[in-house]
Structure formats: structure tokens, C-alpha cells
Amino acid sequence: MTTGTESSTAAAAGLRGVVAAQSAIGDVNGEEGILIYQGYDIHDLAEHSTFEEVVFLLWNGRLPKRGELEELQTRLRRNYEPPAEVIALMKQLPKEADTMDVLRTAVSLLDIYDADGHGTGRDEAVRAAIKLTARIGPLVSAWERIRTGKDVIASDESLSVAENFLYTLRGEKAEADEARMMDIALILHADHELNASTFTTRVVAGTLADIYGAVTAGIAALAGPLHGGANTAVMKMLVEIGSEDAVDAWVDNALAEKRKIMGIGHAVYKTEDPRATWLRRFSRELGEKKGEMKWFNMSQKIEKAMFDKKGMYPNVDFYSASAYYMMDIPLDQYTPIFAISRISGWTGHILEQYGNNKLIRPRAEYIGERDLKYTPIDER
Numbered sequence: 001m002t003t004g005t006e007s008s009t010a011a012a013a014g015l016r017g018v019v020a021a022q023s024a025i026g027d028v029n030g031e032e033g034i035l036i037y038q039g040y041d042i043h044d045l046a047e048h049s050t051f052e053e054v055v056f057l058l059w060n061g062r063l064p065k066r067g068e069l070e071e072l073q074t075r076l077r078r079n080y081e082p083p084a085e086v087i088a089l090m091k092q093l094p095k096e097a098d099t100m101d102v103l104r105t106a107v108s109l110l111d112i113y114d115a116d117g118h119g120t121g122r123d124e125a126v127r128a129a130i131k132l133t134a135r136i137g138p139l140v141s142a143w144e145r146i147r148t149g150k151d152v153i154a155s156d157e158s159l160s161v162a163e164n165f166l167y168t169l170r171g172e173k174a175e176a177d178e179a180r181m182m183d184i185a186l187i188l189h190a191d192h193e194l195n196a197s198t199f200t201t202r203v204v205a206g207t208l209a210d211i212y213g214a215v216t217a218g219i220a221a222l223a224g225p226l227h228g229g230a231n232t233a234v235m236k237m238l239v240e241i242g243s244e245d246a247v248d249a250w251v252d253n254a255l256a257e258k259r260k261i262m263g264i265g266h267a268v269y270k271t272e273d274p275r276a277t278w279l280r281r282f283s284r285e286l287g288e289k290k291g292e293m294k295w296f297n298m299s300q301k302i303e304k305a306m307f308d309k310k311g312m313y314p315n316v317d318f319y320s321a322s323a324y325y326m327m328d329i330p331l332d333q334y335t336p337i338f339a340i341s342r343i344s345g346w347t348g349h350i351l352e353q354y355g356n357n358k359l360i361r362p363r364a365e366y367i368g369e370r371d372l373k374y375t376p377i378d379e380r
Contacts, residue, residue, distance in 0.1 A: 016267070020362070021202060025058055025348050026191040030268035035275065037191055038062070042274050051161050051186040051341070052076065055133060058191055058348035059126065072130075073160075079134035080155035080164060082106070083113040087142055087152060095147040099140070099332045100223035103339060104216055106139045107132070111212035118210040120354045128211045129347035136343050137165035140336040144169055162186055165340060169329070177289070178327055181282045185323070188275040188316065189338055191345030193268075197221040197228070201346045205353040206360040218346045219339055228335040228342075234263040234321035235331050238298050247301040255309065263318030264306045272313045279319035286326035295322035 027036050035042040038057050045054060049063075056064040056072050064072065086109045093102060110131065111117055117128045142152045145168075153168045162183035166174040174182070192198070200221040204214040222228035241250045254261060266273055280299075287296040299314075299322050306312045324334050 014267075020194060020199065020360070023193070023349065023352060024061060025352060026193045026345065028193045028268050030266070030270050033269055033271040033274050035192070042188065043277075046184045046187050046278055049187060051183050051190070051344070054187050054190050055344045058344050059129065059351055075130050076134045076161065077155075077157040077159075077164075079131045080138055080157065082110065082135045082139055082142070085113060086110060086139075087146075090139075090143060091146055097147075098223075099143060099336050100219065100229075100339075102143045103136070103139060103336050104219040104223070106143070107136070107212065107219060108216045110135060111210065111216075114212070117212055120205075120208050120210065120357075122351065122355065125211050125347075125351055125354055129351065132211065132215055132347060133161070133343050136336075137161055137340045138168050140333065140340060141165060141169035144330060144333060161340070165337075166327075169333070177285075181286070181323065182327070184278060185282070185320065185337070186341040186344075188278055189341035191342070191348065195227065196224070197342065198346060198349050202349050202353045203360045205350040206357060208354075208357065211347065211350050214350050215343065215346055218342070222339055222342065223335060228338040230262050230315075231317035231321045231324070231334040231338075232331050234317055235325050235334070237262055238295055238322065241298060244294065244297050244301060247298055248305060251302060251305045251309070261302065261306055261312075263321065264302070264310075264314055265312045266315040269313065269315065273315045275316040276314045276319055279316065279323055280314070282323040283319045283326065286323055290326055292326065295325060298322075 025038060028034070037045060037054060038061050040049075040057065040063075045057075049057075052073050053063060053069060055076075056069060086106055089109060090102065090106055093105075114128060114131060116124055117131070119125060119128075138155050145152050150171075153171055155164050156167055156173075159167055159173070160179070160183060162185075163174060163179045166179060166182055173179075194202075197218040201214040201218040204217045205211070225233060241247055251261065283296045283299060284293075287293040299319060303314050303318070306314075321334065324337065325331075329337070
């Protein structure tokens, strides 16, 4: 017989369905497959907006006027370059170090070189948020070049966040279509309500720790394979399968062995993840552009097989994997790209937390023993 205690514990496993905060930043309707930022549907923003506009929206609760957007763009671009000391320290790290571990460490180092970065007042926190949002992309691309023995490329202040990331990563400016796809990818990943990493940043910010500490904790949470690491796992899965003809047998075998099919299913969405709609399109368009449809076609077959067999839909990670692969982005850069985008949502939530702060201190339902008596060590 299941006790009331066991039932309530099971119902709250992973805090599923538990409302832990009130927020105006983002909302996920898992039943209908709707994602909104500050009242705007993700499809409307992806179609018409830019990542920088979305940053302003998430921080301020409204879309910017032209002058406000230009001011934000200028402030971001003037802060692209990380402190030289941080890059120098990154060059001392083992070249085989995990990219997310390096990013987490580098962001923590940024704190040390920002004398005004500890304030939790609105103006101080926004200044730090601008530096963080501007610098994560260049840090990610710098590490890729450092570990592969290439020179770090200085940022170009004439470029957007998306353009500058691709430029500093590749050493040449991206074509317009790929730059726009990357910009939309950043929009799509910007916020997703109280996901694991965002909740982590709010918990840390709730102690009135500074914004750098909160974001560092968020990066640590994002690195987990059940959160931001899934798209890298998707691409590794596609490479392992190898060909379109091998998909059905591979899926059947994986299901028989009760292996998780990465990029399929979502903790919240019960229908298609609206972000996957865009990334599926990008995967197809990039495959057509480069004359290599293999990865898109394989992904389509897996998607169909999983829907037919399990009634499950792809999530944001599923098609981002092949899209990034067709952009010639190394596999272990996929999760860091997530961070380049999600910094906007993290900092938006942190600003919201600072603005109406209450220490986040939930209770745990104790299920251990009671009334035990201490036994001397020699009698155990």
C-alpha cells in the first residue's frame, strides 16, 4: 500500500509541477507547444526580431525603441573583449579540458576583473549583465582556437553577437544566411522559464550573491547531459548510426535496450517543441545549401520512428545538432552556444530576483529513520 508520504514525495520528484516563483519573463505551455518571452510568441520573435532586441525585452519587459536598441548594441559591442588576463589564464589550461568546464572557470574569472561587478542594485547588475552577455561568445571561440593551436581573434565591434561569435570562431565573417540562422538560434534558446540552470541562477541570486556567481552556477547546471549537453549527444548518435538505412534497426535496438534517444521528448512539452520547428528548417536548408542531406534525412527518420513507436516529439536539441554540424561547428561547442544565448535569460531572471528578492529556501520531506540511539564505535 502506498502511504500519503510516499505519494506526495513521488508527485514532487524533480519538483515537477511545483510553482517555485512568479515571473514575467517567460512562459511554457507544454500542452499546446507555446513559448512566450514577456508576452511575445517565440515564432513572432524568431521571424522578426534580433537577439539583441530579445536581450532588451528579457531585461526590461518590453521591446526597445530604436535609440534604446542602438544604445544596447553599442554597450554590448564595446564590451566584447574579455580582460587580457582571463585569456592569458585560459592559455595555461590543459588543452584537453572540457569546454564547459573552461567556460565556467573563465566566467568566474571575469568577476575578479570587474571592480563594480558585485552590486545587486539595478544599474550595477545591468552593467555586469552587459559584460557577461557580450563576453561569453568570445570566450567560447577563444578556447576553441587556443586548444587547437590557433591565434585568438579579436572581436569586431561592427558585428552582432551572433556574427561576432562565428567570426571569432572561424576567422572569417559568416555568410548572411548562416549569421541569421545563428541569431535566430540564440533567440530560440534565450529563455525557458524555470529550467534547471535558470532556477539555479535564481537560487544563487536569492542569497544576494553577485551576478557572476549566479551565472557561474547556471553554467555548471547547463553542462549536465540532461540539460544543455543533449544536442552534442544527438550528433554523436547520428555519427554512430552512420547512414539512413541503419536508422530503423538502430532505433529498435536502442528501445529494446531501454536506451534514451537524445533530443526526443521533453519534461514540459507534450507536443512539438516550438523551437524545434525552426531548427528543423535550418537543418534542411543548410543540408540543401551544402549538398549534404544525410544528417537531416537521418534525423527525419528518427523523428518519425519515435513518433510512430512512442508518440514522442523532438525537442530543441534534436535538430540544432545537425544544423550546427552543417555550420562546421565542433561538437563540444554546442552546449557553450546554448550558454551564449541563455545568458540573456539567466541575467533577466537574476535582475528580476534582485528586484523583489526573497531568499529561496524550500523544505525537504524527511524520509529517514527516527529515534535512533548512538552506539559506541566498538559496539557496532
